[in-house]
Amino acid sequence: MASEKIYPYAVARIRMLENSLLTEKTYTQLIESRSAAEVFKILSEAGYGGESSIDAKNYEKALSSRLAKAYADVKELVPKENFIDVFLLKNDYQNLKVLVKSDISGVDGEKYMVGGTAIPVGEIKEAFETKNYGRLTETMADAITAAYDGYAKTQNGQIIDTVMDNAAFRDMLKVAEKSGIRFVTDYVHALCDLTNLKSFARLKNMNKSVTEFENVYVSGGSISLDVFKRAFNAEGTSGGFKETAYSALASKMEEGFTVFEKACDDYLMAFMRDAKYKSLTVEPLLAYIYAVETEVKTVRIIVNGKLNGIDTEVIKERLRDAYV
Numbered sequence: 001m002a003s004e005k006i007y008p009y010a011v012a013r014i015r016m017l018e019n020s021l022l023t024e025k026t027y028t029q030l031i032e033s034r035s036a037a038e039v040f041k042i043l044s045e046a047g048y049g050g051e052s053s054i055d056a057k058n059y060e061k062a063l064s065s066r067l068a069k070a071y072a073d074v075k076e077l078v079p080k081e082n083f084i085d086v087f088l089l090k091n092d093y094q095n096l097k098v099l100v101k102s103d104i105s106g107v108d109g110e111k112y113m114v115g116g117t118a119i120p121v122g123e124i125k126e127a128f129e130t131k132n133y134g135r136l137t138e139t140m141a142d143a144i145t146a147a148y149d150g151y152a153k154t155q156n157g158q159i160i161d162t163v164m165d166n167a168a169f170r171d172m173l174k175v176a177e178k179s180g181i182r183f184v185t186d187y188v189h190a191l192c193d194l195t196n197l198k199s200f201a202r203l204k205n206m207n208k209s210v211t212e213f214e215n216v217y218v219s220g221g222s223i224s225l226d227v228f229k230r231a232f233n234a235e236g237t238s239g240g241f242k243e244t245a246y247s248a249l250a251s252k253m254e255e256g257f258t259v260f261e262k263a264c265d266d267y268l269m270a271f272m273r274d275a276k277y278k279s280l281t282v283e284p285l286l287a288y289i290y291a292v293e294t295e296v297k298t299v300r301i302i303v304n305g306k307l308n309g310i311d312t313e314v315i316k317e318r319l320r321d322a323y324v
Contacts, residue, residue: 005281005282006280006281007077007078007280007281007282007285008280009077010074010077010078010285011278011279011280011281011284011285013073013077014074014077014284014285014288015284017070017073017288018276018288018291018323020046020047021291021292021295021322021323022046022295022298022299022322023322024322026042026046027298027302027319027322029042030042030043030299030302031302031312031315031316031319032312033306035306036056036303036306036307037055039302039303039306040053040054040055040056040059040303043059043062043299048062048063048066048299049062049065050062050065056307059303060300063296063299063300064114064115064116066292066295066296067115067116067292067293067296068115068116070288070289070292070293071084071087071088071116071289074285074288074289077285078282078285081179081282082118082175082178082179083175083176083179083181083184083282083286084285084286084289085118085171085172085175086172086175086176086184086187086188086286087116087286087289087290087293088116088117088118089117089118089168089171089172089175090168090172091114091115091116091117091118092117092118092119092124092140092168093140093143093164093165093167093168093171094112094113094114094164095113095114095117095121095124095125096124096128096140096143096144096147096164097147097160097161097164098110098112098113099124099125099128100144100147100148100151100160100164101157101160104148104151104157104160113125119135119136123135124136128144137171137174139167139170139171139174140167140171142167143163143164143166143167146163146167147159147160147163147164150162150163162215162216165195165216165218166218166219169188169191169192169195169218169219169220170219170220172188172191172220173185173188173192173220176188181282183275183281183282183283183286184282184286186271187268187271187272187286188220189220189221189222190221190267190268190271191221191268192218192219192220192221193221193222193223193246194264194267194268195218195221196217196218196221196223196228197223197241197246197249197250197253197260197264198257198260198261198264199213199216199217200213200228200231201237201253201257201260202257203216204231204232204237204253205237205256205257210228210229210232213228213229213232214229222244222245223241223244223246227240227241227244228240236253236254237253237254238250238251238252238253238254249263249264249267258317258318259317262317262318262319262320265294265297265320265321266320266321268290269290269291269294269320269321269323270321272286272287272290272291272323273287273323275287276323287323290323291323294320294321294322294323295322295323297320298319298320298322301315301318301319301320302315302319305318
């Protein structure tokens, strides 16, 4: 069983890589910087961008490179394992969204393709263009067909996102269950729940119907669709979740979507931070990936805030908890 395996060298290497993660002190320096240029300088000194300087035109490339390196580092440490795919699959499906939308619209979406995938980007493009889906998962192949069918019926591009997002979670669950590692499965289950809770909060605040929520609900979490249906009729936005494991978290819905979205990310960070103290098993490897993903998200919030002249206090309110 995969759950019985230990990875002493891999975990030791991850401990070293954790030293490169940005700390609360660095985040404070970034936030208190007087300009975006100063932010880019601090990031360069922290290793972002490699040998190249960072500026407003290329910082996204630097962020992508940071993520790609984290994925590659972990994959290299455990080349025969595929549990890392629970993080990579979302990028595969992002690329499938781009390919389908580009084909329908006739607009080249190459710039929206991303790396850090379970299947090399070139192979995904070739499979899509030749309609030879043998290299893709069965779920991906079915999702491509369903996306086209859904769009043909609705003429609404949102259906493509919905189909692909649901398929991504199905593939992630398959990977998690196949791994036999409870931590991986628990992570995916929690991710499903939090995705649904965020969709619910957003749609409820917009006074959308329960039918619209049903269209975006993803299966795989611990909160059933029936619970969400009842929650639409409950008092307040969070009232329907008092009997669930997410009661305390759901209460943050009443403070607005931005606050709640941050609370969901912090909830997952707390889940991952517990794994930090495992000494030999797979948990620290996955926690490191999540830590880098959160770091990149946080850096993006700070950079965009500085570029758009957003008040420092507002930026602070949006920051995610750090891993270190």
